[in-house]
Ligand SMILES: *[C@@H]1O[C@H](CO)[C@@H](O)[C@H](O)[C@H]1NC(C)=O
Ligand SMILES: *[C@@H]1O[C@H](CO)[C@@H](O)[C@H](O)[C@H]1NC(C)=O
Ligand SMILES: *[C@@H]1O[C@H](CO)[C@@H](O)[C@H](O)[C@H]1NC(C)=O
Ligand SMILES: *[C@@H]1O[C@H](CO)[C@@H](O)[C@H](O)[C@H]1NC(C)=O
Ligand SMILES: *[C@@H]1O[C@H](CO)[C@@H](O)[C@H](O)[C@H]1NC(C)=O
C-alpha cells in the first residue's frame with residue numbers, strides 16, 4: 001500500500017517543486033538587472049550612430065481665439081539617408097528630436113491642422129486632415145526640411161498622400177510602442193509613446209483609440225495569465241486527485 005500512495009503523491013509533489021524552483025529562479029533573475037545596468041553604465045556608449053529612444057515632448061497648437069486645437073505628446077526619431085559631403089557616399093543618419101530644444105508652432109482650420117516642430121537645422125511639419133462627413137481625421141502629410149552639417153545642401157522630404165494616425169473626431173490617437181512611419185524612400189519617422197489629437201480638443205486628450213501595435217501587445221500578458229491559471233488549476237486538481245485516491249486507499253483497508 002505504501003509504495004502506491006507514494007507513487008500517487010509524486011505528480012503533485014513534482015509540480016510543487018517545479019513551481020518552487022520557478023519562483024526561486026524568478027527571484028534570482030529579478031536580482032540580476034542592477035548588475036547588468038552597472039555593467040552598461042561603466043562601458044563606453046555602444047554606438048554614436050543610433051541614439052537611444054527619444055525623449056517624449058508635449059506640443060500644443062492654439063487657434064485664432066487662443067483655444068487649444070491640437071494636442072500632441074510623442075518622442076520622435078528621424079531616419080534619413082542622404083549623400084554625405086564628407087564621405088561622398090550615401091549615409092544613414094538616425095537622430096532624435098530634443099523636446100527642450102524644439103520650438104513648436106502650427107495652425108488650425110475647420111478641416112486641416114498643422115504642427116511644426118523646429119530644432120537647430122530641422123523643420124518637421126505634420127499636416128492633419130479632417131473628413132467632415134465621416135468625422136475621421138488622419139495624418140495626411142509630413143514634410144521634413146533638413147540642413148545637417150554633413151549635407152551639401154538643404155534637403156526636403158515630403159509626402160502629402162499619407163494615411164497614418166487615423167482617429168475619430170473628439171478622440172485621441174495613441175501608440176505607446178515604437179512605430180516606424182515610412183514617409184519617402186529616404187526618410188522614415190520613428191514615433192515613441194505617441195498620443196495626438198487634432199481638431200476638437202476639450203481641455204485634455206479625449207478617449208484614446210489605440211494603434212494595432214498596442215492591441216497586439218495586450219495579447220502577451222493575456223496568454224501568460226491564461227497559462228498560469230491553467231497551471232494553477234492542474235496543480236490543484238493533481239493535489240485533490242492525489243488526496244482522494246489516498247483516502248480511498250485507506251478506506252479499502
Ligand atoms: C499644453 O496644454 C496643456 C493643457 O492645456 C498644458 O498643461 C501643457 O503645459 C501645454 N504644453 C505646452 C508645451 O504648451
Ligand atoms: C477656436 O476653437 C474654439 C474651440 O474649439 C472655437 O470655439 C473657436 O471658434 C475657434 N476659433 C476660431 C477662430 O476658429
Ligand atoms: C533606418 O532606415 C534604414 C533603411 O530603411 C533601416 O535599415 C534601419 O534599420 C533604420 N534604423 C532605425 C533606427 O530605424
Ligand atoms: C469622407 O468620408 C466619406 C464617408 O466615409 C467618403 O465617402 C469620402 O470619400 C471621404 N472624403 C474624403 C475627402 O476623403
Ligand atoms: C525652418 O524654418 C525656419 C522658419 O520658417 C527657417 O528660417 C529655416 O531656414 C528652416 N530651416 C530649414 C532647415 O529648412
Ligand SMILES: *[C@@H]1O[C@H](CO)[C@@H](O)[C@H](O)[C@H]1NC(C)=O
Nearest residue numbers: 158159161162182183184185
Ligand atoms: C507616400 O506614402 C505613400 C503611402 O505610404 C506611398 O505609397 C508613396 O509612395 C509615398 N510617396 C512618396 C513620394 O514617397
